[in-house]
Every structure is written in C-alpha cells, then in structure tokens.
Amino acid sequence: MAILMTHGLKKYYGKEPNLVRALDGVDVKIETGEFVAVVGMSGSGKSTLLHMLGGLDKPTDGKVIIDGHELAEMTDEQLTIFRRRNVGFVFQSYNLVPILSVYENIVLPIELDGNTVDQSFVDEIIDMLGLSEKKNNLPGMLSGGQQQRAAIARALAAKPSVLLADEPTGNLDSKTSQDVLGVLKMTSTQFHQTMMMITHNEHIAQLADRVIHIEDGKIKGKAGMK
C-alpha cells in the first residue's frame, strides 16, 4: 500500500530568465514499511523533495499525497496538525530543544498533540537507541551521535506514517555515522516504519531497500515508482 506518492511534482523559484527548477516533474511512490534512500548531489533537488513531502513547503505544480490525503487541499492549520500526527522529521542538525531534557524532547510532539504518552513504547525506543542513561540530561551534555539518536527517538515516538531524514549523518564523524545508520535501519525493520532518507552519500544509501537517484530536479530511471 503506497503511503507516500507524488505526481508530476514541480517547484520553481524566481522568474525567467533566472528560473530555478528545483523539482521538475517528480513521480515517486513509497510503500508502507519501505526504507528508501534518495541520493543526489548538492542542488539536485533532494532537500526540496523532502520539504514538499513533509508539507513544509507548497509545490508550484503537481500533487503530494500522504496516507491518502492530498496536502494541497489543506489549510495551513490543518497541515500543521497533519504533519504533527503523521510525519516524523530527523534533520542534519538534530534540532533538539536545548532547555528540555532528552526525555522531554522525545515526548514533546505527543504532548503537543494532547495525547497520552505510550510509556512502554517510549521506554523501548530509548533503550533501543542506547539513551537510557542519558534520558534526563539536557541535549548540551550529549555527544553529536547521542543527540541525533535522541532526534530519531523523538521522530519515532509519535509513530508517524512516514519518517523523513535529511542527511541524518551529515554532521557526524564516520564512527558515529555508522551507529546512527544502524539505528535507523534497525528501527525501520523492527517497527515496520516507513522511512525516507536523503543524502549525497552513496555509501550509506546502500542500507535502504530501494535507492532513488535525483539529478537536476528529476528522478533518474524508473526507481521512483516501485
């Protein structure tokens, strides 16, 4: 069952003759539980694609459909709520709230939505990501790798339909990168969590179930649709 789909997605910036075609007609289909990597160089459009898929930005043309809902049909407020409930984000720069403890950061999206925290699930994730000893610490006291793991825990805790990761190992050295990748891969398999990771690094893309190459705003080959 396709949980994420785009049809002829386009994002253009500026006007002729300085028109930038960040995305130029992209068709992508991701099935539930898949771990997909989108690989492309700087400026290929991969970050733009992620922003479109996460509803962080509106397309110039084309559709984004998550879990049967078309994002373009939502108001800004509906989109915010939809995102909070359905999309988990992991960014290159972790983006944890510095004045909250690791645990508080992890449950923040759930509490913002007014829901009760599934304590055993959150504990399971914290344990799986090796954060049990650090859960009451502030982010500033954690290493880069630990912070990124906390960010991943936060994204997973809300059990989103899809987890979007933007260069998750970009700010990490190679040793911690391997840890973080392992954790992404393991949680994707274990929780049957749909994940999309964008990266310029071919090497880490090999862990995905499927690799999609993007260049100049277009998908290469037919890898976009399974």
Add this chain to the structure above:
Amino acid sequence: MSIYIISAAAIACCILTIIFCRRYVMKAFNAIDMVLDRILSKDTSLFSDTTGENRISKLTHKARRIMDRNVSEVAQTKEEKETIQGFISDMSHQMKTPLSGISMYADLLLEGNLSVEEQNEFLSRVKSSTDKLQWMMDSLIKMSRLEVGAIQLTPVSENIRHTISDAIGSVVAAASMKNINISVADFEDTPLYHDKRWTREAIANVLENAVKYSVPDSEIEVSVELLPLYTKIVITDHGIGVDKSDWNMIFKRFYRGQSVKDNEGAGLGLYLAVLIMEKQGGYIMVDSIPGDFTSFSLFLQNCKK
C-alpha cells in the same frame, strides 16, 4: 419567601445542569459510536476529519490509524505468502540447471561406449551437481524459515572472538587451496549480543565470498572495531571488487553482480548473511574499489549495560 425562590432556582439549575450534562454525554457517546461503526465498516472514505483540534477529530484520527494498522498487517501476511511462493518458484528455477546436467550425464553414462576417463569425468560432474543442489536446498530452507520467523535466533551476550575463529575455521581449507592467507588484527575480546551458531554462519558466508572472488596468493584481513552502539567486524579481500552501482543490489536474493557471472554461486550467501544480522538488530555494509579491495562490515549490537 426568598428561601423558596432560591431553592427553586437551585433546583432549576440542577435540573438544567443534569439535562446539559446528559446531552453532552449522549453526544460524545454517539460520536464515539459513529467512529466505531466506521472502523467496523472498514470504509476509509468516511474518515474525513482527522485534522481538527477537537476530541472527535483526535478519535477519528486514531481510529483511522487502527484501521491502517489492520490493513498493513493483512498486507504483511499476504507479502509473506508471496515471499514463500517466490522462494518456491526461485528454487525450482535455480534447480533446473543442475538437474538437467545430472539427467544428461546419466543418459550419456547409460548409453555406454565411454572410456573410463569419460565415465569418471561425467560421474564427478553428476556428483558436483548434486552437491550444488544439496547446498542450495539447505540454504533455501534456512532462508525461508528465517524469513517467516519459523526459526528464532536466540542472541545472548557472548564473546565474539570464538565465533569469528569458528567461522574462519570453516573456510580455511578453501582458502589454502588458493594460497590465500586469512589474518586477524589484534582486538580486545568483547561480549556481543549475538546468536553464536547463526552469526558464525553469516561471517562464514562473507568469508566464502571473499575467498571465492579473491585472486590466488592474496590476503584476507579480518578486524574488529568497537563503536558506541555497535561492534564492527570487517572482512577485507583484494579480489575483483564490487562496483558502486551494485552495492545496494548484492544483498538481494539470487542477485549476482555483473562481473561474477562466470563464477559458481547462487546469489544466496550475502542475502542469508544480511537476514541473520538483521534478526539480531545488526546490519551489513560494503565498500569497494573494483580491482583493489572489497570490505564487508558486519555490525552487531553491543551488550547494553
């Protein structure tokens, strides 16, 4: 007199409160009832309002998620069934060649008029085909059992050195036939969370590939590196290598890289290794420069304190 007015007003307030409370409760009850009906009817089109802030919208959203989970579990079962059917058809496809070989040589032997050398030659080909079939059968059965959870791995905290040396032991004979030396860099033995028997098999599979695709008289290096959450076992050979475009594909069932078509092999070793690693919360990565080296890194979880 005023007392009567006050108590009448109080009673009226009470009655009104009761009426409004009851109305609210009935309304809430009806809304929940409606949501449950929608779940029962399995009709996803009825879930229109999942992005509001009110309680009903939250319920609807959760009901939708429950339904989606059911749908995805059914889909998963269907997928497992298809996996098994895929195995069976792959298996019969892969077995065709060795079986037809056996059949052909048997026919030739029955026809007679063969020299002793020819007879021995054909008989040994029959033997190697049956060996291949046997190996294929064993691998496929293992794989299918692992995939559908019929076999459960039992990972425990155990020192890894023994597992690695066992694995090396199983390929040392094949390695020495090509004069390949397997060396292990010094490392501190650590307890890792793993199933000894199956992990040994995963490491052995990677080593077998390393030996198979290495040139004679070369080295295979094994090293162990401790990371915060995982421990990495790296097996490096200096054989033909794997092109970047194949890195994602080589771990898939029955896939054989572009450059190895001439070698013997069924494309199952790495797939089985990945399966074993993933069942233990680990994973495998590859790095290679064709013609220079190939490194397979097997990651296992460190024991939690």
